[in-house]
Amino acid sequence: MKRGLTTALLLGLVLPLAILPAQAQRRGAPAGPPNPFAGNSQAIAQGEQVYNQNCTSCHGPNGGAGEIGPEIVHNLSVPLRGELNDEQILDVIRNGAPGTVMPAWKGKLADDDILRIGAFLHSLRGTAIDNPLAGNVAHGEEIFWGNGQCGSCHMLGGKGALKGPDLTNVAAEYKSNLIVDALTKPNHRIFGDGGVHLRALPAMDTYDAVHVTLNNGRTVDGVLLNQDSYSLQLMGDDNQLHLLDRSQVKAVVNKPPLMPTDYDKRLTKEEFADLMAFLTRQGRKAPATVSAPRNADPD
Ligand code: HEC
Ligand code: HEC
Incomplete structure (x- = not known):
């Protein structure tokens, strides 16, 4: 059949x-309601305290890797794809990672404290949209659809083509330096630096x-x-x-990869900066998303 x-x-x-x-689905769980503590500097500071008291022993400070636990926050040029999203992080914190020493913190920590840790980790993982680059955004958009010909391969906001990944949410998925890498480095698809823990191997066989x-x-x-x-x-x-x-x-x-990686040469400095200003604003400003705790009481 x-x-x-x-x-x-x-x-x-x-x-x-x-x-x-x-x-699209591979890109991560659908967004839940926003983490009420996301972007709240006081809650983030509290989250850091709770993290330091309970997590650094295994994971190291600031979500970097420790002796026992993996890195939660990448500081290097590693795409966030394959990394857990905010919602999945909260899920692991609440429910632990069965079969490993990662404990379930639900019941040991107040759910608000877990959410504060989530807000703290999110602040460390800040993507481009949290810190967009300066430049002429409108001109950057012209370059995206014009000179840069990005739209001949990429979708953005429902327009464009599907030969490359959809960039509608690119600024919420990547740090700015990674977007620059994608545009300028032939090897931007290097997904790990050897010390990085990726839950799921990124889809290297796509595109x-x-x-x-x-x-x-x-x-x-x-x-x-x-x-x-x-x-x-x-x-x-x-x-x-x-x-x-x-x-x-x-x-x-x-065949050789489609994505041109010499945009720093194809475009003038100013055009490149404006394109980056535009790209680093494309996405849903991510309030750290959360799901209701598993097994939550219906009321
Ligand atoms: C006893 C050591 C230990 C402690 C304490 C601990 N963790 Fe973990 N954690 C681990 C290990 C080991 C893993 C990897 C589990 C696996 O391989 O799936 C992990 C995985 C995780 C992950 C998933 C990372 C990923 O990308 O797969 C998150 C998020 C996490 N821990 C957060 C925390 C937080 C937040 C705390 C403190 C509230 C904490 N952990 C405390 C050992 C620990
Ligand atoms: C000829 C087709 C083509 C053109 C033109 C093109 N891209 Fe790409 N792009 C791709 C493909 C295919 C990939 C995925 C494979 C890869 O990363 O090399 C990609 C990957 C990317 C990525 C990484 C996204 C991810 O999720 O991994 C970014 C960011 C990106 N392109 C931005 C741009 C921008 C901005 C422009 C215009 C200045 C552009 N691209 C022009 C085909 C293209």
Whole structure:
């Protein structure tokens, strides 16, 4: 059945974008209500105290790695993707990490104190949106859609293309220096420095540029969005989604990455600064999100 269907799809039928893959979902749990203590400097200071009393012994100060516990806050050029989001962090603090020495703090600490720790950790993890760069934002937006041609590959605010990650929330996901890296360093996809603890390996197999040859001689060029043993999903250079049945695929050849990494040279200094001013404001200013504690009483 499944194979019949995918074969049918192969016959030139292009899927609507509605079924676009788990890409977006992989980005993290849906946002819950805001952490009431987020951005509150007094609560953050209290959170730091509670953290220092209970957590530094394993995790080290300021969320850096300790002898026993992993790093919670990355100071290095490591993307936040793969890192736990605020909500997941609170979940681990409340419920512990079963099978490890990471205790469940629910019951040992007041939930407000857990939320304060969450606000403290969030303040350390501050992404671009918490500290946007200076420049002419409107001009930066022009560069994004114009000179920079970012929109020919990226979506932003529901506009653009899908050959690269959606940048609508980029400033809430990355620190500013990481956005600069993405635009200027060929190796910006280095996800760890050896000491970094990532819960889930980032999706390194997405957005690979490929040239696919089918048994019937047809070729498709595009970006690999997803694959399993039966099929390949490609965002084609024609900006159409292609679902290819593996049994029809003769060869898949990798091409160099699509993302240009010389924007510091393609753009003038001023244009680059303005683009960064624009990018570091794209996103939902993240009030640290929280979920209701698990097993919470309905009332
Ligand atoms: C006895 C040592 C210990 C103490 C004390 C401890 N932790 Fe942990 N913590 C760990 C270990 C070990 C892990 C890794 C668990 C795993 O591998 O999944 C961890 C994991 C975590 C994670 C998940 C990190 C990630 O990216 O996967 C968070 C968040 C965290 N701890 C926060 C805290 C906070 C906040 C406190 C204090 C309230 C605390 N921990 C106290 C040992 C500890
Ligand atoms: C020809 C297509 C293309 C163009 C043009 C392009 N990008 Fe990209 N971009 C990609 C692809 C594909 C990726 C994902 C793979 C990678 O990181 O190399 C990416 C990755 C990124 C990332 C990292 C995002 C993440 O979640 O990992 C940022 C930020 C980014 N691009 C911003 C920009 C900006 C800003 C511009 C315009 C100045 C731009 N890109 C132009 C294709 C493109």
